Amino acid sequence: xxLSQLRVLLAVADHGGFTVAAERIGVSQPAASRAVAALEAExxxxxxxxxxxxxxLTEAGRRAVRHARAAVHHLDLVRTEVAAAxxxxxxxxxxxxxxxxxxxxxxxxxxxxxxxxxxxRVRLLEGLDRDVRAWLDRGAAEVGVVTLPAxxxxxxxxxxxxxxxxLPAGHPLAAAPAVDVTALAGEPFxxxxxxxxxxxxxxxxxxxxxxxxxxxxxxxxxxxxxxxSGLGVSVVPTLGRERDQDGTxxxxxxxxxHRTLALAxxxxxxxxxxxxxxxxxxxxxxxxxxxxxxTRGSPGR
Numbered sequence: 018x019x020l021s022q023l024r025v026l027l028a029v030a031d032h033g034g035f036t037v038a039a040e041r042i043g044v045s046q047p048a049a050s051r052a053v054a055a056l057e058a059e060x061x062x063x064x065x066x067x068x069x070x071x072x073x074l075t076e077a078g079r080r081a082v083r084h085a086r087a088a089v090h091h092l093d094l095v096r097t098e099v100a101a102a103x104x105x106x107x108x109x110x111x112x113x114x115x116x117x118x119x120x121x122x123x124x125x126x127x128x129x130x131x132x133x134x135x136x137x138r139v140r141l142l143e144g145l146d147r148d149v150r151a152w153l154d155r156g157a158a159e160v161g162v163v164t165l166p167a168x169x170x171x172x173x174x175x176x177x178x179x180x181x182x183x184l185p186a187g188h189p190l191a192a193a194p195a196v197d198v199t200a201l202a203g204e205p206f207x208x209x210x211x212x213x214x215x216x217x218x219x220x221x222x223x224x225x226x227x228x229x230x231x232x233x234x235x236x237x238x239x240x241x242x243x244x245x246s247g248l249g250v251s252v253v254p255t256l257g258r259e260r261d262q263d264g265t266x267x268x269x270x271x272x273x274x275h276r277t278l279a280l281a282x283x284x285x286x287x288x289x290x291x292x293x294x295x296x297x298x299x300x301x302x303x304x305x306x307x308x309x310x311x312t313r314g315s316p317g318r
Contacts, residue, residue: 018056020092021052022052022056024042025056026052026091027086028042029053029091031152033073035049041140052203053258054284055287059220060081062075064078064081066081093109093288094288106134106136106137107289108137108288108290109140109206110139110294111140112139112141112142112159112160112161112162113149115144115149115211115278116163116236117237119143122176124177125177127139127247134290134293138233142158145210145211145235146164154283159291160281160282160294162280163280164211165276165277172279172280172281172282173280173282173298174279175280176214176278177275177278178254178255178278179269180253180270180274181255181272182201182252183241183244183250183253184249184268185250185266185268186266188250190204191268195269197271199225201221201250202221202228204249205231205242206230206232206250207231207248208232208269209233209237209251212234214277216276220274232248232249241265252274254276255267256278269281
């Protein structure tokens with residue numbers, strides 16, 4: 018059993034297929050397949066079920082991945098801890114992000130981090146809030162971008178953006194400079210299934226209204242497409258939106274509402290790279306952690 022085989026297995030498990038996994042770790046797809054097949058032969062059990070939509074782990078595979086992740090993590094720590102002892106930060110930083118935050122808050126943070134620590138390799142995963150939480154829970158990511166509040170997680174505030182009404186371009190409410198939250202009560206509503214969901218429901222609850230949820234979608238792009246088609250209205254964050262998409266307009270809410278994003282740290286032993294990233298954030302300002310699930314700084318709304 019070789020370390021390279023374990024790394025391939027983890028990449029396939031994290032990315033759901035051999036092609037993307039091979040690209041991420043810099044090997045050919047046939048080489049990745051051979052590595053997993055050799056591991057299965059050595060262990061005497063199938064670790065993956067291969068299907069048209071990708072691969073899934075068998076029960077044996079889930080157990081193997083759990084121990085493989087711990088083994089790879091501790092072997093990597095041998096190098097990074099020794100380097101840290103002589104004042105160098107090396108190794109890999111596994112960071113999970115939301116698509117809306119990657120090109121804005123995360124990109125700026127990583128520029129500063131890599132300027133300070135050029136020998137650290139950053140491995141970036143992107144997904145919805147539930148994906149980020151799952152990657153943190155199973156150790157696929159050491160740090161992840163989450164929407165506050167995030168109960169049970171150790172977090173540091175990263176930044177905030179505004180929640181706005183998303184409307185079809187010809188909608189009567191689009192003519193107003195701002196949209197009163199109560200005006201959304203009678204409209205068919207497209208509700209996010211991601212991390213903004215509790216924020217949106219909280220905004221409605223504070224206004225004393227109940228949203229008429231007609232559709233639900235996870236990706237902001239899907240919500241935008243449904244609104245552009247006239248299927249309903251929605252409330253979305255402004256981060257990552259450079260302009261109104263074709264067929265939609267955004268208007269500020271009245272009263273104004275905001276979302277706060279934070280970096281959450283996976284439980285367990287933290288690598289020198291994770292400690293270094295935390296220092297970069299705390300050096301920026303007063304957003305020091307105040308305990309798991311609690312962050313000083315801007316409120317969630």
